[in-house]
Each structure stands twice: as structure tokens, then as C-alpha cells.
Amino acid sequence: MEILRVENLSKTYGENDNITKALEDVSFSAQDGEFIAIIGASGSGKSTLLHILGGIDKPSSGRIIVNGQDISNLSDRELAVYRRRTASLVFQFYNLIPILNVKENITLPIRLDNKKVDDRKLEELVKILGLTDKQNKLPNQLSGGEQQRVAIGRALMCETKILLADEPTGNLDSKNSIEIVKLIKEYNEKYNQTIILVTHDIEVAKQAGRIITLQDGKIVRDEVQ
Amino acid sequence: MKNILELATKELKSSKKMVIAMIVGIVIVTILINSITTLALSYQEYIVNLSRSKENWEAKIENVPYRDVEVIEKSENVKQISIVKDLGISEESYSEWFTDLLHIKEYDENALKNLEIKLKKGRLPQNTKEIIVNEDMTFEVGDTIDTTINNKKYSYQIVGLIENTDFDEFEATTLTKVNGAITLLNKDNINENDLVSVSIISNDISKIYNTVNQIKADINSDLNIIYNEELLGYACVAEDGSDFENTILIVVGLLIAIIAVSSIALIYTIFNISINEKKKYIGSLSSIGASRKQIFSIYLIEGLIITIMAIPIGLLLSFGIDYLLVNIFDGLFKTIQSSLLDNSLLTNKIVDLHLIFSWKTLLLSIVLVVIIVLLSILVPTINVSKTTIMDMIRKNKYTKIGKKTIKTPKIIAATFKIEGELAYKNIRRSHSKFITMIISLTITIILFISINGYLSNLNFYNNLDVADYNYRYSVFSPSNEKDYTEDILDMLNQFELIDNVYAYNMLNIMYTYPEEKDINDSLKKAMAKWDKLYLKYYGNSDGTVRENALMWARVMMLDDKTYQEYLQSIGDSMTLEKNECILVNYIDLKTKYFDGLYLTNYKPGDTIKVTDEDITFKDEEEALEEINNMMGWTDIEMPQKIELNLKIKEVTNVIPKGANNNLYNQIVYLVVNQETFNDLWYKVFNNKNVGSLLYNIQTSDPAKMDETVAQLNKKYEGEFRINATNFEAEKQANENEVLIKSILLYSFFGLISILSVINIFNIITSNIRLRRNEFAELKAIGMSQKQINRMLRLEGIFYGTTSIVLGLVISIIILYVLYINMLDTEIYGFTISVPLILITIILTYLVIFISIKFAKRKMKKENISDVIRENVD
Incomplete structure (x- = not known):
């Protein structure tokens, strides 16, 4: 089943002579439960694509249909709900909320949605993330790998259909990187969650079932492993 | 150092918003601190001058042999001396009824100017043959007075009358009154060994104790020293301190503490935010080799440059504001002074309020401001110089947060x-x-x-x-031969000073004894607090109504115009017949125990009995009568009690113009017509003439009124005198x-x-x-x-x-x-x-x-x- 379809997506910055094309006529679709890695050099537009998919940036033209709904036309309010319920984001610099501890960070999207936190599920997730003895710590007391696990936990906790990860291992050493990707893959297999992961690390990309390569804002290769 | 200064200057240019906020903050702090110290200093100077305007001396040295006066005069720090020689007390008495003596002191010119003299009439003596004497004596200006002191005969012409001096005395047991009198010091008639008192004004009041001690050491004689404690206290130089000094210190200290806390909170925040926003830049500086000390210096210098720019602006503004305030206050202070002065004195002086500038307070203000700024910027500057390079370069992120989860x-x-x-x-x-x-x-x-x-x-x-005073000015002019009040009003009218006149007459010492049922509940409730509310006339300490509770009943008669206006104000129109009255039953006052006090339950149609009998004296009178009987003094007649029943025509809360009521004399006012009033007056005062009306005047210019009254009094001196009270001034x-x-x-x-x-x-x-x-x-x-x-x-x-x-x-x-x-x-x-x-x-x-x-x-x-x-x- 198709969960996501991108049609003729373009994103430009600047005006007239100074125009920069970040994305140019990008089209692809993703199936439910697919694990896609997007690779490309710096400035190829991969982060821009992911941000647009996550609803924190708007395309200049084109459509993004998620679950049959065009998200490029949503209001800010609807986009906030979209991010809470449909597509969750994981960033390179984790972007945890510094005043909240591990548990609070993980449950934040659910609480923003005014839903009750499922304690059993939280416990299980924290255990899988290997953060059981760190759950009351603040982000500045955690290592980079631990912080990224919290960020992933936050994305997984709300059981969104799609997990969008922007260079989740970009700031980690190789051991931590492998662990993080393993975690994501496990979840992908176990819960059939669709994952789109941006990386410039080919080893990380190889874990995905499909690799899309971007170059100067265009898809130059799209291969299934 | 040069580089650091350069960097600090560049820093300043790059953070204009911060600089402006800091300058505004420091300018305000400077204005506040400098204004408070300057105004406090100006006020202190004013109070000192006010004290000097009464009597201007700092220390008085008594028992100085005249030959040594020069030593004092030539002493360091002595600016001016006033010499007083005590001539002595007269041998003759000036009254047949009691011993009425004269105590003459000779003042030199300075003493006449500087020592306290309350002149009521005439002028000060200008030569050794002229004298001013106590007004209580039977003399008038122009009279000659002869006296004998220590077997020497003196003759003076009286040129002025004064109030009691500090050497007036009265001895009740021997019925002796010693009256102060002052003449000019006769320098030709003074002996080297004569003892005089010398009052000193110094150049520097703060050194007055040293100066006096030096004089004591220089003059080998048994001197008696008196310091002007009041003046030294106001000057804040008194050895044991003074209430004034303490108050000024507490107020100024408290204000400066509030300023310090508020301004440190502000400047600290501005500087801290600015530094935190620039962490990345500071990180770059460190990474290319700037030492902690150098970074610390850059930001310290930055803060100091801002301070140096802001302080002069603040000082200029402060002096401008202070100048304006002092000019406004000068006028206001003068009104206060004149209301406190005894209007009958000719020696009154009005003191100006000046803006006082002192290098010391200026320096103090600057030092305080610099300390405040330093305290504010020190912590952020130290913190930033301590932060590691990586912390700073890594992220310009607001992650300041502790290690503990906030619950x-x-x-x-x-x-x-x-x-x-x-x-x-x-x-x-x-x-x-x-x-x-x-x-x-x-x-x-x-x-x-x-x-x-x-x-x-x-x-x-x-x-x-x-x-309580619904009028602003009252005049009356008692005179045995003729009531001049109407003439006075005519005169004042010519000056167009009178807006309104309320004339009335009043019988003060009358009482009424309401029965318990006639006393209002609000008064009964208040009686429970009788000791606090001075309700002892009505109630007992247990809150019950006193037997024969006494109540003041003031019988009042208004002239036609005032009466008509009064009727209008109570919204009624009626004519009072003989033995009818309007009862004012209310005191408009809010206290802990009541909000407005109603006195009686009388209604229109009821009768109220007024009498001049004060039953609180009943026991004493009975005792007196008994003594009279015992002694056989049967011809002594006890005064007849007077009683009058008045029919109440109206009960109101509105008090007539001219009357007043307050907590301390709960009074029922009874407004009656002239016939009733005169009748009662004749009875009470044994057919004596009804006294003249009292006139309360509303005027838009009470100060001008004061002036005019003084002029008229001068003009008609000897004929009549206007007694005027200016309530407006108060x-x-x-x-x-x-x-x-x-x-x-x-x-x-x-x-x-x-x-x-x-x-x-x-x-x-x-x-x-x-x-x-x-x-x-x-x-x-x-x-x-x-x-x-x-x-x-x-x-x-x-x-x-x-x-x-x-x-x-x-x-x-x-x-x-x-x-x-x-x-x-x-x-x-x-x-x-x-x-x-x-x-x-x-x-x-x-x-x-x-x-x-x-x-x-x-x-x-x-x-x-x-x-x-x-x-x-």
C-alpha cells in the first residue's frame, strides 16, 4: 500500500538572478513499511526534502501526498497535528528539550496531543532504548548516542506511520551509529513503520531496503537492494 | 592593553542595543543617586538655615572675662561672635499686686541680630538708651522706664515689646515675675574683668567642638559651655548624633539600597544577555589565543566605557531635575513656614530652599554608581572568561540549565x-x-x-x-465700646477678598441629658469602646449607658443669609418659631467601630431639654454647699440652673457652616432663631449683652487676606484690632x-x-x-x-x-x-x-x-x- 507520494517537488531559495534550486522536480513514492535511505553530497537537497516531508518546510511547487492527503496545503495548525500523529522527525543534533528529562522528552508529543501516556509501552520502549537507568536524567547529562536514542524514542513513542530521520548518526561514532541504525531497523521490521533516513554514510544507507541518491536537487538513482 | 581597548571599542560598536539599554540604565541610576544625595543635602541646609533663622549660634561660652573676648574672636574657625552682658535684676517692682521685676541684658549688634528675640511691637534698640521689654508689663512703646540695679540708676526709653525670653522667670509661691529686657551693649561702660557670654558662629560647623576646646585651653578662666544641640543636630555634627541625622541616614540609605538592587538586577541582566549572545565570538577569540585575563579585560573595559559615557549625562540631567524640584519646593516650603510662624511676631524670617552643590556628594554619587555597575558586570564577565572554548564555539544555544530536573x-x-x-x-x-x-x-x-x-x-x-472646617478664614473683633466687625467686613470687601461670609452666634456650655431610649444604637455600640472613643460622658466602661448621660448641646443662631443657605443645604424651607430648633444628629467620621455616628433617636415633633447644669460636677457642688452651710456662709447664693425645652422641627445630618464636630466632642447642634437664642443668652449670662457674631469668611486668596489684615491692624492701631485666623494656611x-x-x-x-x-x-x-x-x-x-x-x-x-x-x-x-x-x-x-x-x-x-x-x-x-x-x- 502506498503511504507517501511525492510529485514534481521543487524548492528554490532567493529570487531572480540569485535563485538557488535546492530540489528540482523530485518525484517518488514509498510503500507502507518501507525503509528508504536518501544519500547525496552536502548541498544535494536531501535535508530539504526530508524537512518538507516532515512538514517543517514548504515546497515551492509540487505535491506531497501522505495517506491520501496533500500536506503542502495544510495550515500551520494542521501541520502541527500532522507532525504529532503522522510523521515524526529525528535530527542530527537530537534537538531534545533541555529542561525535560528523558521520560518527559519521550512522552512530550503525546502530551502535546493531550493524550494519556501508556506507561507500559513507555517502560518497554525505554528498555529497548537501553535508557532504563537514565530515564530521569536531563539531556545535558547524556552522551551523544544516548541523546539520539531519546530522540528516536520520542519519534517511536507516538507510533506515527512515518519516521523521518535527518542524519541521525551524523554526530556519532561508528559503534553508536551501528546501534542506532539497528534500532531503527528493528522497529521498522517489528511495527511495519515506514522509515525515510537521510545520510551521507554509505554503510548506514546499506541497512535500508531502498536507496535514493540525490544530486543537485534531482534524483539520479533509485535502487532497491 | 591598546589592543584590548581597541577590541572593547569594536565590541561596543557591534552591540548598539545593549549599549543603549546600559546607558539608559546607568543614566537613571546616576540621576536617582545624585538627586537623592543632592536633595538630602539641600534639605539639610534648609533645615539648618531654618534653625539659624530663629537663633544663629553654635556654641555659647559663658563667664568670659571681657578682656578675653578678643581671644575668642581671633580663634581659628570663628566667623562671628555675639556678646551679651548681664546687667542684672532691678531692685524696684513695677506692679502693686505682685513682685514685677526687670532683668536687663545688654546685647551687642551681632547678638541683636543672631539671638532669639520675639518682637511683638515697635523695633529693636539702636542705642544704649533704648530698651525692649516684656509685653506682659504695663508699659507701652514710647514710655520711659527708670530702674536701679546694683545701686546704679539707669533710664531707658522703651522702643519695643517682646514675648518671654529665656531669662524670664516666674515664681508662683512668692508671686514674683522677672521680666526680660534687652538694650544695646554699652562698650564704653564695660570693665576688663566684667563677665560676658559669647555666642559663636563658626566657619566650619563640623569643627565646632575642637574650636571650643581650643578656646577653653586658651582662656584661663572658669568657662561654662552650652552647645546649640538643635542646630548641631540638624547639621549632623552633634557629638551624640541626632534624630534628624538618623532619619536622614535611614531614608537615604533605604532609597539607595532600593536603587542598588533594582539597578544591579537590570545592568546584570543586560550585560549577561549581551555576553551570552556573543559566546561564539568570544570562543573564536580564545581559540586564536586570547587569555582568560584578556577576555575578562575586554568586557570589563567595555562596561567601564559605557559607565564613563553615561555618568556625565546622568549628572547633568540630575542637576537639571534637582534645580527644577528645588524651585518648586521653595514656594511650597515657604507656605508651610508661614503657617507655622506666629503671625503676631515682627521678627519672623522666611528661609529660602537652595540647591546645594558639594564635590563630596558628587564624588560619592559617582563612586556608588561605579560600584553598582562593577557589581553588575563582574559576575557575567568572570563567568564568560571561565567558559571553555568548546562550550562557546560548539553552539550558540540557550542551554543554560542545571543538572537537576525541575519538578x-x-x-x-x-x-x-x-x-x-x-x-x-x-x-x-x-x-x-x-x-x-x-x-x-x-x-x-x-x-x-x-x-x-x-x-x-x-x-x-x-x-x-x-x-471639619468648611470655611477658610475667621475674623472677629471684640471691643468693649463698639463692635467693629461690620466695619472690618466692609473694609475687607473693598479689597474684593471676600467670597462668602457666614455669620453665627453660639452658646457653648449647654448640655442635654437624653434618656436611654433616646440614645442612638450606633452611639451605644461605640460606647463599648468608651475609653478609646472618649465617650465617657455617655457610657460606662462596661458599655452601658450612664445614668443621666450627659451630652453637649450647642445652641446656634445663624444670620439670615447663612440660615437660608443652611435650609437649602438640608433641602427644607421653614421658619423657626420661638423655642423651636433644628437638631444636627450626626458626626461624619469613619473609625474602626463605626462609619458615621448618629447621636440620638429624636424625631421631628419631639422635645429636647437643654440646660447649663453639668451634673458631672454635681458632687463637688453639693460638697461646696455643705461647706457653706457648715461655715454659716448662708449669704452665698448657688447659681440658678437654667432649663429650656426646645421643640424639634427637623432632624438632619448637615452641620451649619461655621460649626464643626469631631470625635473628641460629640455635640448635638441645635439651630434656633434669634429670639430663642437671645432669650437663652440673657438667662445664662444674667442679662448681659448678646456677644457679637462670629464671622467665617470664604476667600479665594487667604495670603492676600493675611496681608490686608496686617495692614489694617497697623493703620487702626490703638483703635481696634482684627483677630484673624487663617485656616487655609494650615x-x-x-x-x-x-x-x-x-x-x-x-x-x-x-x-x-x-x-x-x-x-x-x-x-x-x-x-x-x-x-x-x-x-x-x-x-x-x-x-x-x-x-x-x-x-x-x-x-x-x-x-x-x-x-x-x-x-x-x-x-x-x-x-x-x-x-x-x-x-x-x-x-x-x-x-x-x-x-x-x-x-x-x-x-x-x-x-x-x-x-x-x-x-x-x-x-x-x-x-x-x-x-x-x-x-x-
Whole structure:
């Protein structure tokens, strides 16, 4: 089943002579439960694509249909709900909320949605993330790998259909990187969650079932492993 | 060093907003501190001059042999001396009935000028043959007085009359009165060994004790030293200190402490925010080899440069403001002075208030400002020089946060949900910001409530004395031969000074004895507090009504015009027949125990009995009669009691113009017609003529009235004299006191609240600016703008509520202390103005929400993706 379809997506910055094309006529679709890695050099537009998919940036033209709904036309309010319920984001610099501890960070999207936190599920997730003895710590007391696990936990906790990860291992050493990707893959297999992961690390990309390569804002290769 | 200075200057140019905010802050602090020290100094000088205007001497040395006077005069630090020689007491008495003696002292020219003389009539002596004597003696100006002192005969011409001097004496047992008299010192007739008293004015009052001690050492004689404690106290040089000195020190100290706290909170925040925003830049400096010490120096110098720029601006503005204030206050102080002066004295002097400049206070102000700035910028500067390079380079992120999770109170989480929890954690994340924010808000709240509370107490207290007077000026002119009052009114009318005249006559010492059923419940209730409310005439200490409760009944007659106006004011039109009256049954006063006091239950148609019998003296009178009988003095007649029944035609709460009522003499006023009044008067005073009417005058220019009355009195001296009381002056003096204090306190509050508002605005906007990353992240995980707005609003509410609660608690304590110290707590209750508190609360939230609104303007337009990307770069 198709969960996501991108049609003729373009994103430009600047005006007239100074125009920069970040994305140019990008089209692809993703199936439910697919694990896609997007690779490309710096400035190829991969982060821009992911941000647009996550609803924190708007395309200049084109459509993004998620679950049959065009998200490029949503209001800010609807986009906030979209991010809470449909597509969750994981960033390179984790972007945890510094005043909240591990548990609070993980449950934040659910609480923003005014839903009750499922304690059993939280416990299980924290255990899988290997953060059981760190759950009351603040982000500045955690290592980079631990912080990224919290960020992933936050994305997984709300059981969104799609997990969008922007260079989740970009700031980690190789051991931590492998662990993080393993975690994501496990979840992908176990819960059939669709994952789109941006990386410039080919080893990380190889874990995905499909690799899309971007170059100067265009898809130059799209291969299934 | 040169490089560091260069870097510091460049830094300044790159952070204009911070520089402007700092300069505004430091300018205000300088204005406040310099104005407070300068105004305190000017006020002190004024008080000293006021004291000198009465008597101008600092130390008095008695028993100085005349030959040694030169030693004193030539002493270092002695500016001027006044010499007084005691001639002695007269041998002859000037009265047949008691011993009426003359005590003559010879004053030199300086003494006549500097020592206290209360001249009532005439002028000061100009030669050794002229004298001024006590007005109580039977002499008049122009008379000659002969006297013998120590077997020497003297003859003087009286040129002036004075009030009691400090060498007047009265001995009751021997019926001896010694009257002070002053003449000019006869320098030809003075012996080298004669003892005189020498009063000193010094060049430098602070060295007066040393000067006197030196004189004591120089003159080998048994000297007696008296210091002018009052003057030395006002000059703040008294050896044992003085109440005035303590008060000035406490007030100035307290104000400077408030300024210091408010301004440190502000300057610290500005500097801290500015430095935190530049961490990346500072990191770059360190990474290319700048040492901690150098970085510390750059920011310290930056702060000092700003201070050096701001202080002169502040000082200039301060002196400008002070000059203006002093000019305004000078006029107000003069009105207060003239209301306190005894109008009958010819020797009155009015003192000016000047702006006093002193290098010492200027230097003190500058030092205080520099200390405040240093204290404010030291901590941020030290902190930044301690931060590691990596910390600074890595991210310019607002992550200042402790290691401990902030626990959100359950009630907040439950009531305000996740936004409330985030808001609470946000305001508590930086301890220093939370504290400075709360300090700024709380100080402003406390000042606002306390100042308003103090001024309203002051107003209430002042109005207790004068509010009863519904007129501004009263004149009367008793004279045995003729009542000149009508003539006087005609004269005053010619000067167009009279707006309205209320004429009335009154019988004061009359009583009524209402039965218990006729006493109003509100009065009975008040009687339970009889000892506090002076209700002993009516009630017993257990609250019961006294048997034959006595009540003052003042019988009043109004002239036609006043009566007609009075009827209008009670909304009635009637003619009073003989033995009819209008009863005024109410005291308009609010105390702890009642709000307005009704005295009786009499209704129109009832009869009230007035009498001149005071039953509180009944026992004494009976005892007296018994003694008379025992001694066989049967021819002594006890006075006849007078009784009159008046029919009450109307009962009202309105008191006639000219009368007044207050807590201390609960009076029922009975307004009657002329026939009734005259009848009663003849009975009470054994057919004596009815006294002249009393005239209360409303005038728009009481000061001019004073002047005119004085002129008329001079013109008609010997013929008649106008006795005038200027109630307006007293009222004006009270109002001026409130006005002066209002100007000072509100200016102080205004400037402090500017400091606070800048600080609150700064903290809120910087908090929001520095957290733009976090807002983007929150949005990225699905927080809507609405939820973020709610979170920010809640932050404001938490700041506001914390400060309001804290501020109100402290303010109420301060208000209570003011209440205890300013009002009679036995009678007047402690009240808190609800509107004042509501205004405070509204203003507090208004300042916070406007700041939040302003800070949010930019945030809304930002693209989440852009902000998050900035992080990656």
C-alpha cells in the first residue's frame, strides 16, 4: 500500500538572478513499511526534502501526498497535528528539550496531543532504548548516542506511520551509529513503520531496503537492494 | 592593553542595543543617586538655615572675662561672635499686686541680630538708651522706664515689646515675675574683668567642638559651655548624633539600597544577555589565543566605557531635575513656614530652599554608581572568561540549565497541562534570571503600593484636623465700646477678598441629658469602646449607658443669609418659631467601630431639654454647699440652673457652616432663631449683652487676606484690632507637605519602575529570542503555535503571580507598619485599598504581556527548518 507520494517537488531559495534550486522536480513514492535511505553530497537537497516531508518546510511547487492527503496545503495548525500523529522527525543534533528529562522528552508529543501516556509501552520502549537507568536524567547529562536514542524514542513513542530521520548518526561514532541504525531497523521490521533516513554514510544507507541518491536537487538513482 | 581597548571599542560598536539599554540604565541610576544625595543635602541646609533663622549660634561660652573676648574672636574657625552682658535684676517692682521685676541684658549688634528675640511691637534698640521689654508689663512703646540695679540708676526709653525670653522667670509661691529686657551693649561702660557670654558662629560647623576646646585651653578662666544641640543636630555634627541625622541616614540609605538592587538586577541582566549572545565570538577569540585575563579585560573595559559615557549625562540631567524640584519646593516650603510662624511676631524670617552643590556628594554619587555597575558586570564577565572554548564555539544555544530536573508542582501540571509544565520549567531553568525578574517586579509592586498607602494615610491624617472646617478664614473683633466687625467686613470687601461670609452666634456650655431610649444604637455600640472613643460622658466602661448621660448641646443662631443657605443645604424651607430648633444628629467620621455616628433617636415633633447644669460636677457642688452651710456662709447664693425645652422641627445630618464636630466632642447642634437664642443668652449670662457674631469668611486668596489684615491692624492701631485666623494656611501647609512628598516619591517610583520595566522587557524578549531553536524543535515534534503562545502566556502569568503574591505580602506588612506609626490604631482601623491592589495586578500583567507580545512579533514568521539548520552549520 502506498503511504507517501511525492510529485514534481521543487524548492528554490532567493529570487531572480540569485535563485538557488535546492530540489528540482523530485518525484517518488514509498510503500507502507518501507525503509528508504536518501544519500547525496552536502548541498544535494536531501535535508530539504526530508524537512518538507516532515512538514517543517514548504515546497515551492509540487505535491506531497501522505495517506491520501496533500500536506503542502495544510495550515500551520494542521501541520502541527500532522507532525504529532503522522510523521515524526529525528535530527542530527537530537534537538531534545533541555529542561525535560528523558521520560518527559519521550512522552512530550503525546502530551502535546493531550493524550494519556501508556506507561507500559513507555517502560518497554525505554528498555529497548537501553535508557532504563537514565530515564530521569536531563539531556545535558547524556552522551551523544544516548541523546539520539531519546530522540528516536520520542519519534517511536507516538507510533506515527512515518519516521523521518535527518542524519541521525551524523554526530556519532561508528559503534553508536551501528546501534542506532539497528534500532531503527528493528522497529521498522517489528511495527511495519515506514522509515525515510537521510545520510551521507554509505554503510548506514546499506541497512535500508531502498536507496535514493540525490544530486543537485534531482534524483539520479533509485535502487532497491 | 591598546589592543584590548581597541577590541572593547569594536565590541561596543557591534552591540548598539545593549549599549543603549546600559546607558539608559546607568543614566537613571546616576540621576536617582545624585538627586537623592543632592536633595538630602539641600534639605539639610534648609533645615539648618531654618534653625539659624530663629537663633544663629553654635556654641555659647559663658563667664568670659571681657578682656578675653578678643581671644575668642581671633580663634581659628570663628566667623562671628555675639556678646551679651548681664546687667542684672532691678531692685524696684513695677506692679502693686505682685513682685514685677526687670532683668536687663545688654546685647551687642551681632547678638541683636543672631539671638532669639520675639518682637511683638515697635523695633529693636539702636542705642544704649533704648530698651525692649516684656509685653506682659504695663508699659507701652514710647514710655520711659527708670530702674536701679546694683545701686546704679539707669533710664531707658522703651522702643519695643517682646514675648518671654529665656531669662524670664516666674515664681508662683512668692508671686514674683522677672521680666526680660534687652538694650544695646554699652562698650564704653564695660570693665576688663566684667563677665560676658559669647555666642559663636563658626566657619566650619563640623569643627565646632575642637574650636571650643581650643578656646577653653586658651582662656584661663572658669568657662561654662552650652552647645546649640538643635542646630548641631540638624547639621549632623552633634557629638551624640541626632534624630534628624538618623532619619536622614535611614531614608537615604533605604532609597539607595532600593536603587542598588533594582539597578544591579537590570545592568546584570543586560550585560549577561549581551555576553551570552556573543559566546561564539568570544570562543573564536580564545581559540586564536586570547587569555582568560584578556577576555575578562575586554568586557570589563567595555562596561567601564559605557559607565564613563553615561555618568556625565546622568549628572547633568540630575542637576537639571534637582534645580527644577528645588524651585518648586521653595514656594511650597515657604507656605508651610508661614503657617507655622506666629503671625503676631515682627521678627519672623522666611528661609529660602537652595540647591546645594558639594564635590563630596558628587564624588560619592559617582563612586556608588561605579560600584553598582562593577557589581553588575563582574559576575557575567568572570563567568564568560571561565567558559571553555568548546562550550562557546560548539553552539550558540540557550542551554543554560542545571543538572537537576525541575519538578513541576502537581497542581500546575494538572491545571495547565503540558504547556503549564513547560512554562514552569522554563521560568525556573535559569536561577539568576528568575530571581532578577522577580526582584524587578516585586520592588516595583512594593513601591507602588507602599507609596500610595503612605500618601493616603498622610492625607487622611492631615484631613482629620482641618476637614471639619468648611470655611477658610475667621475674623472677629471684640471691643468693649463698639463692635467693629461690620466695619472690618466692609473694609475687607473693598479689597474684593471676600467670597462668602457666614455669620453665627453660639452658646457653648449647654448640655442635654437624653434618656436611654433616646440614645442612638450606633452611639451605644461605640460606647463599648468608651475609653478609646472618649465617650465617657455617655457610657460606662462596661458599655452601658450612664445614668443621666450627659451630652453637649450647642445652641446656634445663624444670620439670615447663612440660615437660608443652611435650609437649602438640608433641602427644607421653614421658619423657626420661638423655642423651636433644628437638631444636627450626626458626626461624619469613619473609625474602626463605626462609619458615621448618629447621636440620638429624636424625631421631628419631639422635645429636647437643654440646660447649663453639668451634673458631672454635681458632687463637688453639693460638697461646696455643705461647706457653706457648715461655715454659716448662708449669704452665698448657688447659681440658678437654667432649663429650656426646645421643640424639634427637623432632624438632619448637615452641620451649619461655621460649626464643626469631631470625635473628641460629640455635640448635638441645635439651630434656633434669634429670639430663642437671645432669650437663652440673657438667662445664662444674667442679662448681659448678646456677644457679637462670629464671622467665617470664604476667600479665594487667604495670603492676600493675611496681608490686608496686617495692614489694617497697623493703620487702626490703638483703635481696634482684627483677630484673624487663617485656616487655609494650615490646610495649604498640609496639602503642600503631601504635594512635596508625592512629587518626590512618585518621581522615585517612576525612575525605579523604568529600570524595572526595561529589565522585565529585556528578560522576556531575550528569553524568547534565545529559545528560538527550542521553539523550532517543539514545533518540529508537533507543538502548534497556539500551544507555544499558551506556554509563553503561562510563563508570564507565573512570573506575574509569584511577584504579585510576594509583593502583596511585603506591601501589606509595610502598610501595616505605616498604619501603626501614622494613625491612632485605637480608633482608626487598618484598611487596604482594593482598587489600588487591582490596579497593581492589572499593571503588572500588562507590562509582562506587552513584553511577550513584542518579543513574539519576529518569532511567528520564522521557518522551522531554517532555524533547525542553523544548528547544523
